[in-house]
Amino acid sequence: MTGETTSAIVKRCEAIFDDLNFTLAREWKEAEPGRKVIAYMPVYVPRELIHAAGMLPLGIMGGGDNLEVIHGDAYYQSYICRIPRSTIELGVSGRLDFVDGMLFPSICDVIRNLSGMWKMLFPDVYAKYFDVPQTYKDEVGGVFYTNEMREFLHDLEGIAGRKITDDDIRASIEVYNDNRRAINELYALRAKQPWKAPASEAYLVIRAGLVLPVEEHTVLVREYIAAASAQERPLKDNSRVVLTGMFCEQPPLNLLKSLELSGCYIVDDDFILISRWLIGDVPTTGDPVHNLSQAFLHSSMSTAAKYEPDQEEKGQFLVRAVRETGAEGVIFASTSFCDPALLDRPILQNVLKAADIPFIAFKYAENSGQMQPIREQAGTFVDSIKLWSAA
Amino acid sequence: MKPSVVKAQPADVLKDASMLKQKEMMAAHYERLTSAPQAGEKVASTFVPGNLNELIMCFDLVNNLPEVNAIQSGLRKQSGQYIMEAERAGHSEDVCTYVKSDIGMMLKGNIGPNGKELPRPDVLLLSYTGCFTFLKWFELLREQYKCPTIFLQTPYMADGKVTPNMIQYMVKQLKEDVIPTLEEVSGVKFDIDRLREYLKKSAEAEDDLVHILQSGKNKPSPIDAYFGGIYYIGPIFGAFRGTDDAIDYYRFLREEVDERMLKGLGPVTPDGPMGEEKYRLVVEGPPNYTSFRQFWKMFYDEGATVVASSYTKVGGTYDYGFRHDPDRPLESLAEYCLGVYTNRNLPMRIDMLSDYINEYEADGLLINSIKSCNSFSAGQLLIMREVEKRTGKPAAFIETDLVDPRYFSAANVKNRLESYFQMIDQKRGSKGAAA
Numbered sequence: 001m002t003g004e005t006t007s008a009i010v011k012r013c014e015a016i017f018d019d020l021n022f023t024l025a026r027e028w029k030e031a032e033p034g035r036k037v038i039a040y041m042p043v044y045v046p047r048e049l050i051h052a053a054g055m056l057p058l059g060i061m062g063g064g065d066n067l068e069v070i071h072g073d074a075y076y077q078s079y080i081c082r083i084p085r086s087t088i089e090l091g092v093s094g095r096l097d098f099v100d101g102m103l104f105p106s107i108c109d110v111i112r113n114l115s116g117m118w119k120m121l122f123p124d125v126y127a128k129y130f131d132v133p134q135t136y137k138d139e140v141g142g143v144f145y146t147n148e149m150r151e152f153l154h155d156l157e158g159i160a161g162r163k164i165t166d167d168d169i170r171a172s173i174e175v176y177n178d179n180r181r182a183i184n185e186l187y188a189l190r191a192k193q194p195w196k197a198p199a200s201e202a203y204l205v206i207r208a209g210l211v212l213p214v215e216e217h218t219v220l221v222r223e224y225i226a227a228a229s230a231q232e233r234p235l236k237d238n239s240r241v242v243l244t245g246m247f248c249e250q251p252p253l254n255l256l257k258s259l260e261l262s263g264c265y266i267v268d269d270d271f272i273l274i275s276r277w278l279i280g281d282v283p284t285t286g287d288p289v290h291n292l293s294q295a296f297l298h299s300s301m302s303t304a305a306k307y308e309p310d311q312e313e314k315g316q317f318l319v320r321a322v323r324e325t326g327a328e329g330v331i332f333a334s335t336s337f338c339d340p341a342l343l344d345r346p347i348l349q350n351v352l353k354a355a356d357i358p359f360i361a362f363k364y365a366e367n368s369g370q371m372q373p374i375r376e377q378a379g380t381f382v383d384s385i386k387l388w389s390a391a
Numbered sequence: 392m393k394p395s396v397v398k399a400q401p402a403d404v405l406k407d408a409s410m411l412k413q414k415e416m417m418a419a420h421y422e423r424l425t426s427a428p429q430a431g432e433k434v435a436s437t438f439v440p441g442n443l444n445e446l447i448m449c450f451d452l453v454n455n456l457p458e459v460n461a462i463q464s465g466l467r468k469q470s471g472q473y474i475m476e477a478e479r480a481g482h483s484e485d486v487c488t489y490v491k492s493d494i495g496m497m498l499k500g501n502i503g504p505n506g507k508e509l510p511r512p513d514v515l516l517l518s519y520t521g522c523f524t525f526l527k528w529f530e531l532l533r534e535q536y537k538c539p540t541i542f543l544q545t546p547y548m549a550d551g552k553v554t555p556n557m558i559q560y561m562v563k564q565l566k567e568d569v570i571p572t573l574e575e576v577s578g579v580k581f582d583i584d585r586l587r588e589y590l591k592k593s594a595e596a597e598d599d600l601v602h603i604l605q606s607g608k609n610k611p612s613p614i615d616a617y618f619g620g621i622y623y624i625g626p627i628f629g630a631f632r633g634t635d636d637a638i639d640y641y642r643f644l645r646e647e648v649d650e651r652m653l654k655g656l657g658p659v660t661p662d663g664p665m666g667e668e669k670y671r672l673v674v675e676g677p678p679n680y681t682s683f684r685q686f687w688k689m690f691y692d693e694g695a696t697v698v699a700s701s702y703t704k705v706g707g708t709y710d711y712g713f714r715h716d717p718d719r720p721l722e723s724l725a726e727y728c729l730g731v732y733t734n735r736n737l738p739m740r741i742d743m744l745s746d747y748i749n750e751y752e753a754d755g756l757l758i759n760s761i762k763s764c765n766s767f768s769a770g771q772l773l774i775m776r777e778v779e780k781r782t783g784k785p786a787a788f789i790e791t792d793l794v795d796p797r798y799f800s801a802a803n804v805k806n807r808l809e810s811y812f813q814m815i816d817q818k819r820g821s822k823g824a825a826a
Contacts, residue, residue, distance in 0.1 A: 346531065
């Protein structure tokens with residue numbers, strides 16, 4: 001424990017967030033010869049495998065609202081979301097020139113096609129579309145996914161120049177289990193005492209884990225929890241809300257702050273979903289790749305990028321999130337032109353209606369600057385929640 | 392009962408007889424579909440890319456394709472009101488307009504192109520191939536219809552190759568999920584020999600389709616491989632692949648096209664035979680359906696023929712050698728799904744378009760970018776630049792939508808096309824001057 005205050009920790013995390021040259025990751029790589037960095041986009045890749053290869057997994061969530069996109073816009077029409085264009089901007093501007101590989105998870109057609117564009121634009125960099133099963137039977141989707149992970153491991157061994165053993169993977173699984181435990185503790189604190197750990201702070205703390213080595217990040221999260229728990233902050237007359245739809249292109253930090261200023265305690269969310277993707281610990285005995293596959297199939301988060309085979313279960317994750325956190329409503333905040341979030345939204349809204357949970361919806365982009373309409377909408381929502389609950 | 396299709400003979404009909412025959416086939420299919428409940432037939436809804444029509448027929452199910460319904464709504468100027476209906480019901484303005492047209496049609500009574508109500512599907516065969524939206528589309532339909540939904544995932548051909556893991560995964564899904572559920576829904580036992588028979592018929596029609604599409608290499612091209620091509624692909628991408636009707640249609644069409652080729656004639660347009668072929672184009676992307684004729688007219692008025700297109704490969708890349716194989720029935724269905732155009736990675740798409748420009752001796756590439764189709768559209772600007780670089784031929788970019796009339800700006804598209812044709816002329820002129 002360093003005894004740092006929340007503001008000092010948050011300041012440290014914000015500096016990492018603002019640094020679009022990824023200085024810490026560069027420094028990590030330069031610290032020892034032969035170190036490699038493998039970047040990944042939302043939503044999920046098994047970082048344990050990258051870590052087991054002795055490499056640094058680096059999360060790339062687009063360029064945010066501080067990156068001026070000059071080249072990236074030349075690659076996309078106006079009706080495509082912003083994250084691929086700012087990611088290309090990061091690439092062509094040399095900000096990712098230290099990255100040894102780039103992973104494009106199976107999330108939507110835009111990120112899927114970006115994997116091919118990356119191959120064309122950066123032919124000397126390992127680029128992989130990371131496919132995951134959308135069917136969840138062990139002998140079907142499970143075998144497919146296990147084989148896909150083994151193929152990925154083979155590629156990593158080629159980049160690392162060494163074998164990756166099962167023990168390496170088991171050790172990495174344990175490290176990530178611990179990281180998820182810490183992050184879950186942070187979410188538990190937010191659900192219990194949201195005034196102590198505002199979402200805008202928690203976001204920065206969790207997001208730092210996309211750049212820092214996981215071991216360091218786990219320590220950081222626990223430091224923040226300790227500092228936030230110890231700090232007295234006034235309890236406001238806010239409403240508790242669950243925020244959903246932010247699983248890919250990330251919100252501008254100001255958006256989270258604006259929601260909080262308008263009277264929301266954000267007690268659950270789906271931003272930086274990779275940090276909580278696997279639910280519970282992954283076993284550290286037995287075949288580690290099989291264990292990761294099992295965790296993905298049977299114990300992972302629900303999101304719009306995943307197929308839900310059971311109609312009765314569709315959208316229930318959101319109802320559970322509301323019930324478990326004591327939330328009073330849901331805010332659908334989706335990125336403009338986001339197929340998964342926007343196509344899913346009407347179904348989820350019907351589920352909430354059936355469960356008598358109020359909601360509102362708006363769209364944003366990672367570089368949205370005008371927060372006044374969102375603040376007004378959210379403020380009105382909060383007021384109406386209070387009126388309803390009073391009735 | 393399946394209605395019989397009128398068998399037209401080349402000698403008895405005018406030059407565009409194949410189009411009439413195709414329309415008769417489609418009309419007969421819609422009659423069968425809308426009368427399915429009365430006839431005691433069950434209905435399977437599925438998608439064009441990854442359409443497993445041969446398998447569906449093995450269970451005596453009638454194939455219903457929501458994409459084709461949306462296209463029909465677009466051609467009949469119905470889709471605009473359907474889309475707005477869906478948006479009023481909470482669907483975003485940003486998403487696929489096929490989906491919204493389909494949902495809106497459902498909300499307004501689900502009236503098909505023949506003016507009769509389309510039946511509720513007995514099963515949704517979610518063949519997830521090359522388009523993420525499919526996954527959500529059938530989740531949306533499942534919510535409404537509450538019928539069994541079968542999921543078949545086709546892995547993306549991200550590295551430009553089909554791996555054994557991909558094939559094994561798909562065959563397992565077919566064996567363990569798709570076939571047993573279809574048996575359960577239909578009450579019909581799966582017969583692999585029946586499937587083999589259908590696949591054999593598919594391959595026969597596929598041979599003729601490839602001959603027809605590759606006739607675009609001739610000068611002048613006897614076909615328009617985009618606007619005309621949409622008629623040509625209708626039966627084989629839809630409910631007719633694997634049938635005798637498809638074999639008859641493609642043989643008939645082949646003879647018609649061969650005859651035009653022998654006479655040195657171009658394609659038949661809605662305004663009659665095409666005049667002089669001035670421009671030969673390769674087109675990437677789907678067309679706009681709400682102003683289909685107007686859009687086509689902008690091409691043939693200028694003497695522009697599309698000699699090859701990527702859109703006619705969304706239901707199979709037969710010209711690259713794939714044929715349904717009765718000796719490897721399930722593996723063959725898997726390979727079919729894996730190979731469809733939108734399941735191919737960007738480098739493969741670039742290779743294909745560049746090859747088309749060279750092999751069909753085209754003047755350039757035109758991209759019709761669709762506002763609400765990320766599967767096609769994301770990456771098209773890079774495709775354009777890369778194809779231009781590789782072939783040295785000019786490329787152009789226009790933007791429309793599939794079935795949303797609000798996104799078809801005729802004046803804008805026409806201006807861009809005219810500028811593009813001028814660009815081709817200048818390129819030719821500069822080559823002539825250089826020589």
